[in-house]
Amino acid sequence: MDWDKLRIFHAVSDAGSLTHAGDKLNLSQSAVSRQIRALEESLNTTLFHRHARGLILTEQGELLFDATRSISKRLEAAAARIRDSEEEVFGELRVTTTFGFGTLWLVPRLPKLYEKYPNLKIDLMLEERVLDLPMREADVAIRMKEPSQADLIRKRLMTIQMLLYATKSYLKEHGTPTELEDIANHRLICQNTTSAQVAAGASLVQHLMAYNPHSTLTVNNYFGVLQGVLNNLGIGVLPDYLTEDFPDLVRILPQIESADVPVFLAYPEELRQSQRISAFRDFVQEEVIAHRKQIRNQTKS
Numbered sequence: 001m002d003w004d005k006l007r008i009f010h011a012v013s014d015a016g017s018l019t020h021a022g023d024k025l026n027l028s029q030s031a032v033s034r035q036i037r038a039l040e041e042s043l044n045t046t047l048f049h050r051h052a053r054g055l056i057l058t059e060q061g062e063l064l065f066d067a068t069r070s071i072s073k074r075l076e077a078a079a080a081r082i083r084d085s086e087e088e089v090f091g092e093l094r095v096t097t098t099f100g101f102g103t104l105w106l107v108p109r110l111p112k113l114y115e116k117y118p119n120l121k122i123d124l125m126l127e128e129r130v131l132d133l134p135m136r137e138a139d140v141a142i143r144m145k146e147p148s149q150a151d152l153i154r155k156r157l158m159t160i161q162m163l164l165y166a167t168k169s170y171l172k173e174h175g176t177p178t179e180l181e182d183i184a185n186h187r188l189i190c191q192n193t194t195s196a197q198v199a200a201g202a203s204l205v206q207h208l209m210a211y212n213p214h215s216t217l218t219v220n221n222y223f224g225v226l227q228g229v230l231n232n233l234g235i236g237v238l239p240d241y242l243t244e245d246f247p248d249l250v251r252i253l254p255q256i257e258s259a260d261v262p263v264f265l266a267y268p269e270e271l272r273q274s275q276r277i278s279a280f281r282d283f284v285q286e287e288v289i290a291h292r293k294q295i296r297n298q299t300k301s
Contacts, residue, residue, distance in 0.1 A: 073136035100222030128196035162258035187234030188213035
């Protein structure tokens with residue numbers, strides 16, 4: 001099968017238009033159309049339905065696009081490995097993690113990484129959906145559970161818990177609860193149990209709701225929960241990795257905590273030699289060690 005025709009087919013499938021694909025490939029629309037017709041003739045099938053609004057893949061076209069997409073991602077991985085220098089760290093690194101961990105723990109620490117590697121380009125993808133690393137949807141992931149996908153190198157970074165926090169100002173005005181039943185006199189700020197989150201957090205919220213909080217504020221991510229707590233709206237269910245960066249938070253009801261949540265860093269086996277991956281992995285591990293040390297010092301004081 002002609003690789004050049006497949007490359008053009010992939011671009012057309014991705015763009016949904018001969019014109020847009022031609023612009024991307026620096027080819028005329030007629031040249032792109034000829035290549036697609038030639039590919040269809042060689043396969044003796046129709047790959048696209050032609051409509052006024054553009055092109056739609058046929059069932060056979062979908063099968064071929066799945067194959068070219070897989071090939072494209074493998075080629076991207078190979079190119080990434082080739083670009084990696086033995087002595088330098090540069091180029092794009094696609095990192096995925098949850099919205100809460102990314103905004104509240106990772107991003108505030110990235111200046112240290114950029115200071116060390118100023119030519120690194122990080123594309124940070126924050127979402128609860130687990131991206132497919134072997135299919136190159138991302139280069140490296142930090143996940144709140146052990147990855148189940150095959151062909152991944154994984155490293156356990158830390159264990160976190162969801163705890164109850166409020167500000168000193170809020171507690172001064174509304175009092176500090178000493179028993180779980182006291183939650184009935186306060187506003188609870190938390191993620192809705194139907195929103196995407198770790199199961200341990202949802203279970204803790206369900207448990208707290210059984211004690212009938214006076215009022216509630218539910219948000220679909222921990223960044224919003226944190227903002228509610230910092231603005232003295234109530235008592236929040238938040239991950240314990242926040243305590244280092246937000247010293248005004250006071251843990252309350254220390255007997256209440258979620259189950260342990262393991263945090264893993266993972267990346268494809270084929271990127272084992274990537275200098276960018278190694279630099280990011282070492283940076284995160286160093287920050288985790290510093291985080292643990294800071295927490296221990298806070299506990300002692």
